[in-house]
Amino acid sequence: MKRRDFVKVIFSTIAVSGLGGKLKIMAGNKSSFPVAVGTWKHSKGAIEKAKVLLEKGFRAIDVVEKSINITECDPDVMSVGYGGLPNEEGVVQLDAAIMDGATLRCGAVAALEGIKTPISVARKVMETTKHIMLVGEGAKKFALANGFKEENLLTDRARERWLEWKRNLNKNDNWLSPDQYHDTIGVIILDSKGSMATGVSTSGLAWKIPGRIGDSPIVGAGSYCDNQAGGAVATGVGEEVIRVAGCHLIVELMRMGWDP
Numbered sequence: 600m601k602r603r604d605f606v607k608v609i610f611s612t613i614a615v616s617g618l619g620g621k622l623k624i625m626a627g628n629k630s631s632f633p634v635a636v637g638t639w640k641h642s643k644g645a646i647e648k649a650k651v652l653l654e655k656g657f658r659a660i661d662v663v664e665k666s667i668n669i670t671e672c673d674p675d676v677m678s679v680g681y682g683g684l685p686n687e688e689g690v691v692q693l694d695a696a697i698m699d700g701a702t703l704r705c706g707a708v709a710a711l712e713g714i715k716t717p718i719s720v721a722r723k724v725m726e727t728t729k730h731i732m733l734v735g736e737g738a739k740k741f742a743l744a745n746g747f748k749e750e751n752l753l754t755d756r757a758r759e760r761w762l763e764w765k766r767n768l769n770k771n772d773n774w775l776s777p778d779q780y781h782d783t784i785g786v787i788i789l790d791s792k793g794s795m796a797t798g799v800s801t802s803g804l805a806w807k808i809p810g811r812i813g814d815s816p817i818v819g820a821g822s823y824c825d826n827q828a829g830g831a832v833a834t835g836v837g838e839e840v841i842r843v844a845g846c847h848l849i850v851e852l853m854r855m856g857w858d859p
Contacts, residue, residue, distance in 0.1 A: 632791065633790050635662065637784065637786045638784055639834065642670060645667055646666065648666045652666070659795055662788045663718075664719055666786055668716050671718060677756070680693060687807065687808060691752040692711065692802070693717040694801050694815045695799060695816060696721055696732075696821060697722050697798040698818060698824050699725075700795035700796055704725050706721040706725025707721050707733075709732060709812045710734050710810055714748075720742045723742075723745050783834040784800050784801070784834075785821070795825075797824040799821050800815070803815070803837075812837075814837035814840035815837060819844045820833070820845055823849075827854070829859065830846075830850065831850055
């Protein structure tokens with residue numbers, strides 16, 4: 600598949616352009632900000648939170664974190680945070696990344712277990728270390744050392760879904776069906792001062808092989824932003840997004856003058 604066809608068909612993105620200080624968004628053109636956009640209907644609560652924070656003058660990076668926390672803590676959202684569907688062993692592993700378009704600073708965590716709000720841990724990585732990504736047990740130890748509370752993330756509803764999958768397994772089955780998709784939450788914020796930030800958070804593909812990492816925590820694949828060009832977040836099959844560094848590609852095309 601050609602890059603051009605991939606961008607059109609395989610995964611969904613939300614893109615916001617900051618060209619010349621004027622805002623363009625996928626749904627239409629506007630000349631005012633602040634603006635908050637998010638993926639899927641489960642981002643509604645996150646965007647409502649973002650609206651309140653933006654009206655109070657919060658910075659884009661703060662709004663991204665606090666808005667995504669709303670979805671991460673919602674047990675009814677089975678593709679993000681608490682209540683997310685587990686891997687093949689019944690363990691919930693979470694991925695997240697956050698990026699500041701003003702400085703290009705970013706932070707990410709992957710295969711994080713036992714912490715409800717991985718986007719907040721990712722921000723801690725960004726702001727308190729020289730690293731960008733922490734994974735697995737190292738990410739968990741870092742979170743606990745920074746005051747995050749360890750909790751059981753597997754809800755009864757998610758456990759029942761996992762047991763149903765286990766009961767229907769066949770020795771000839773692959774790990775994932777060819778039509779597998781995923782509803783990652785992605786948020787792009789442009790604040791009242793014209794600064795941008797992006798964030799993504801996910802529990803990854805259901806029933807994945809333990810340790811599998813999708814596009815979400817990979818800066819440039821699952822999300823990217825630069826105040827001078829714009830921002831993009833992706834949702835869908837992470838392996839396909841990674842192949843073309845999807846969000847970085849979109850932002851660079853906007854830098855060249857393409858409409859979002």
